[in-house]
Amino acid sequence: DLRTILDGQPGITLGTGENGNAFGDRYVIRGHEARSDVFVDGLRDPGMTIRESFAVEQVEISKGPSASFAGRGTTGGAVNSATKRASTEYDFAKGSIGIGTDWHHRVTADINQVIDYDTALRVNLLKSGENVPDRDPADRNRAGAAISLSHQVTDQLEIVADVYHFRGEDSPDLGTYIDGDTGKPVKDIPSYVQDEDFLKSETSTATLRVGYEFSPTSSIVNLTRYGITENGYVATGARGTTAYPTLDDATNDTNGFETASLSTHQGWQDVDYFANQFNFLTTKELGETVHDIVIGVEYTDQTVINGVYSYTSEGASNCFTSGRRGVGEGYCWSDENGNTATDLNTLIQRDIAQGDKDSDWNVETLALYFMDTVELSDNWTAFGGVRYDYYDYSTFANYDPDGRSGPLESEWTEFADDGGYWNGHIGASYRFMDNANVYATFSTATNLNGGESDVGTSCGYGGICVDASDPQLGDPEKTQSIEVGTKWQLNDGKLLATAALFRITKNDVMESPSGDSYSTLGSLNTGKNRVEGIELGLTGNITDKISMSAGIAVMDAEVLESINEEDEGKTLANFADTSASLHVKYQATPQWAIGGTATYEDERFVGQPDT
Template identity: 25%
Template sequence: MINQVFKKPTGKTGVSGSFTYGLYDFKRTAIDAETKYQDLAARLNVMYQDADSYRDYNYSNRWGIAPSFKWDISADTDLTLNLLHQQEDGVFDYGVPMYKGRPAGVPVNTYYGFINNRMLDTDVNVATVALTHRFSSDFSVKNTVRYGDYERNYLTHLYNGNASAGAAPTINRTQALRLNTQENVYNQTDFVYKKPLFGHNNILMFGSEFGWEEYDFKSKNSTRANGTTTTFPISIFDPILTASTPLTAVDFSGTLATNRLTHTQTYAGYVLDQFDITPEIKLLGGTRYDVFEAQQDDKIGPLDFSRSDSQFSPRGGLLWQPTGWQSYYFSYGKSFNPSAESLSLAANNANLPPEQNNNYEIGAKFDLFDGKLSATAALFRLEKSNARTTSPVDSTLQVLAGEQRTDGFEAGLAGEILPKWDVSLTYAYLDAKIIKSNTTATGSVSGQVKSYEGMTATNVPEHSGVAWTTYHLTDNWEIGGGVYYASHRYADSVNEAVLPGYARLDAVVAYHQKHYDVQLNVFNLTDTVYYESGQTNSALPGTPVSGQLTVGFKY
């Protein structure tokens, strides 16, 4: 999960940037400049990237610009404006086929797509305005309005069904032209009130959120030149890509496979309070109330629906800090997933109540050696009850008969263990199981029909972690390296398609000066073959050995 944060004006004046060149003709430039004049501060970020790929016939090209402004209207009031425009084009690629439940043993660059039909275009525009006012040192309010416009136009490249058996196995491919556009408007208001209660420190937070989204999705399936079929077999171990590859529809005229328009509205309010029982013990509690409405207009089929869900989502926690260097906590939260949350769900889910989620976590944090080294640990359980499953009576319908659970443990160590020697160690254990389900699927290896019940969730490694360390040889020179590790993962819901575990070794050498830095990164030093993600019939290989040289400057 990526938490995207705008780079806002800080009131300083300066410019920094970087230029990167790497293997597979990777080129990237980024500039960050800001200044301030009286009560107005401005900041500008621009980025351009152009790269080929270790995967044949793949490339990516993107550029973006993100200006931001801050106006200090008064000592207690400020207004910020953040804008973002980003465009990208590349290739829709799911990687190599799965064969007998494992990624096919072919070179990681092997491409199985349609070489004369490659398209993945994305266009993003986002504008955010935030007004903050401090009524006093104890009471403040912030109102944020965000508008987003997103467009994604692409030609898919999907594997259809399992690989064939025999001396020359093949796999079928399908392709479709797809376009999805989405437009969002949200308004969020947050109040913070800091005032002692019954002689104890207390922080009260409350606010509201209102918004709407409009999601439009169209797709058109590809056919051969004579229009006789929509599946195209290709050899797994000797793929031949020729100019006779079928032509996909170039526009959305004629018969469409999908044409849906979905509207959603969100109305929510929340209240959250942190109360200091003693200076060492803090209690946190609150709830959020959501009303989520959705309407879908299916322009070519009987999949129109309308749905409204409303529910409280409580959360609570207890924090104990017996000393300044140690703290312990417990937290609980409840949330829900409405049936229309994906904005493209079919009408057979329209009457389903929301799925329910419960999260429990207990953990600790220790700041050691005067805060130079930090250690963390957490034990948690994530539960999803009445999860959506396929009806045993009618396979076109879904029912709330499932249960999923993830039990996990995380530990981390970060900071300076000796002068000039820094480390970052993280480890995660995840036991993600489907506890109850009446959904079944045919195994890609056994050919037998199996239930999801008792299976491990897809693409979740049981063990994973990162060990990274850097050492400053001098005030200017720094070296480092580390290992990224993940145990095997299942790529399908009946646990017959497997992505093998791996350990990847990276390294870095850097030279630092006051106004510039030079850094060399080497990825996958041992040229390990590994797979980043997968599905029942496909696996996406990770990057083989590669390197990038970056020159950065700051003034």
């Protein structure tokens, strides 16, 4: 799936799993949240879904603020999947079968059929499943189909219609937990997945692409998409605690033992969205310079409804723990002797029903953009672009006026905002050798208060922040990036070496000074942080038989300003300062190849985004 692909890229950290972010894909690019900055064929793919690769031709990653291309958010970058489209060039049928330990099996098919000179049909299919290694009964199951129909109406007019359907259904394992004394993950904890746990994600989209070529140098492309996604999960988490074998022991604080108590993570999400993007592309010679111009307009209407599951626990408790509400019965994975609980995977025995929604997130956006790449000379190229986004934002959410969000004993409130903002990029490259250049670029991005669609009024997680003294949503967060770098073509153009030095500064950051990540109350536009670093890459063919992709990113983050002065000077949470990857393949014969992957990430700190 997409998260596995991105996990092997330097400068990107996964934020999914380990007793948090139980469903969907979450990426942190160059130190900044990018879970809402995922695109398919250039159109934003909203919601927290499982994203597969069986219908993907290639994955494109932009690093650094990318709002002139992608719109709101995109503080650290954006991820775009270019899908497989039907082609009238030739017929083919390809398949793959993967078999492994722990019942791993994966079957895919990719069939392109030319119907006639002007029409082609392409079908991609997926069926896969596996037990999570050494974590039985945790498992993962995937099934999907993508159909693309292409028709050349005239020599100038082409229409491509795509439909996509995917279903993922897992028994999720949320992994280990942090030892409160050492601050490190606890090792060798058994799988505590409950039999009733589930994680489901179902996606259906339909896309119509119309392209018209006025001339060899000018064309228009229009993309229209409608999509729906249904996500839901009930998963078991583990939290380190001191437990007691009896109520009397807990009351008198005697015979306590260190273990982990089991908790419930749950939620559902329904996504409904429409998008239309119109692009005019042309290459023009103006004076003595050649311009590659893109002029576009984009309209999107996105709705994300989040809710909760209601459940009762029918299983008998096996320990007593102290919590916010005092001493109570609980479920622990071990007893006082460190022995794994009997029938660990059937301890809780939840009776589950879908409950009420707790947030209704909506945003309509109309964007206009212009981009130009200019060949100034044989050696100099300049590029730039501007984008204006007008947004109408509205979220209905349950929240407690005292600051804590939640569906119970709360008020249904509308948080609304509208307005517009500009973003852009500008830069130049200089080719000082036939096979090498240097470049410099400046770019910006803007993120709305409450722009993360999956967290409602949880200010600390990127949801809506409200200052108790100011009922407004405040100004958007603003980001600027400066990057300089160089690119070299080696080995007769078969190998590309890159180096980039960058600095990303985020201003007007929303903060949650109480430290309560679920609180709605925060401070508006009081924070500022910076991530700077260097990234090196080497990709391509070393010899006729050896190909590789290697990279390393070394970054340094710092909180520059904060409502909590003691946070200033500290690093940011949720990403690794240093990450590296190496992918190598040896093509021994035309029919046989062997390859391998190695990745590295140094330590990262848990915590809320932007803290």
